[in-house]
Amino acid sequence: MLRLPRFRYMAPTQISEAARILASEGADAMLLAGGTDLFPNMKRRQQTPATVVALRDVERMREIGSGHCLTIGAGITLTEIVQSDLIRSRHAGLWQAAAQVASPQLRNMATVGGNLCLDTRCNYYDQTLEWRKAIDFCMKKDGEVCWVAPGSPKCLAVSSTDTAPALVSLRAKVKLTAADGDRMIRLEDLYANDGIHYLTKDHGEILTLVELDQVDDWKSTYWKLRRRGSIDFPVLGVAASAKFADDGTVENCRVVLGAVSSAPIRALKADAALIGNRLSDDVIAQAAEAGSKVAKPMDNTDFTLHWRKKVAARFVTYALRELRGDDMREMRSRVARHDLEAVGV
């Protein structure tokens, strides 16, 4: 059996108390939200915190608020996101991303905060202790070398969160709370393109809130590539959102690619190709070509490298066609192998 290693369990009821514990325990302590990432990692001894600080009893992190902004507590589960009509109608990209994370049971347990802070993934890392020991440990945990690119000075493990690209595309901000106060940052600034130090926040900071502008005039979407229609992590995620003028001209937009790098990556050249234009087939093709250039997948996830590179442009195209208003339902169920309408029923 794969049992958890020993650890001390603490379950504060206040954010301030959790932050204090983190500050005093330092790097030996890790936060536990739904545990659907942390516990598998602990069972495989990829992460072995001496103290686990559970956030589930912190009520304040379990609220959705909709005033001037939409605020989502970091402890809100992905099922709760899927069940929110407000999110479904106003922030479709986030809804589609959450609905395609893992499986129903995992979404019942998994939180949005945990999803945004999800550990990066790699075929050489997400293995049991014995497996990793047998080929010798890699740089991300206990070793020196990167097995994917032995010449690489940094770890190339993959950002595999579905909601992060969707939320970066929606221009989300997040609140980070530490023992000595809190700050709001743009979600895109939370990430660094480094498989080991993939979050820019201090270890003592807790992600407590996600904030979204309440904008009716933006449309958004998320397209996910994975082998099976459920359970699997993304091998590619394309999030796009856009604001259109009455005549269909793109006034503003954001294309973001997930799972092709150690961070969600904005495709700025795709944005530039779109802004000021209507979404004709030509404009979409140019943006897709520009957007797929930021995809720099490594050979450390599912599917072949060559095909993953090729398919990125196609996924950007699907996303932009959906924003244009094309009926993409058939294509989506073919790609997702899944009827998204049935999620959360």
Added chain:
Amino acid sequence: MSERTSLLQIGGAVHNRDKIRMTLTVNGEDSEILADGTATLLEVLREELGLPGTKHGCELGECGACTVLLDGEPALSCLLLARQCEGLDITTIEGISHGNELHPLQDAFADLGGSQCGYCTPGFILSSAALLERKPDPSRAEITEALSGNLCRCTGYNQIFESVEEAARKIREENS
């Protein structure tokens, strides 16, 4: 056990097993138990409470064999600490029948080949029971979706979906 010892040694710190007292409400009954504070709900159900109906498969969240219901919603007992489940209503496969009378889902799975080796069956039945509670007349797409966190290596799934449809029909008949 030897595997565990070596894991702990490589992991560095070896902690004493801290047993803690907890009260779990399983299938409507409160049990007070003394268990390891880092034990999963799956381990406690099988090893402390003598309820082996909940299966351990991957133990990493990938297969759904360990599915239980927490306050009526499917969750994976391999990724939950038992201590986190205090105060919640835990339903396992042992609690799904009424005395000697099988749940309509159990009847249907047995009659229609929804269960072959049976290893995945408790998880499928609990996911299905939660669905039928929410939606007495689910479409095939809704059934597929609700069961998409449970893997079966034997049936090819169609018999499972048919079993759920049959059970749903029976339950609706009984209630009408």
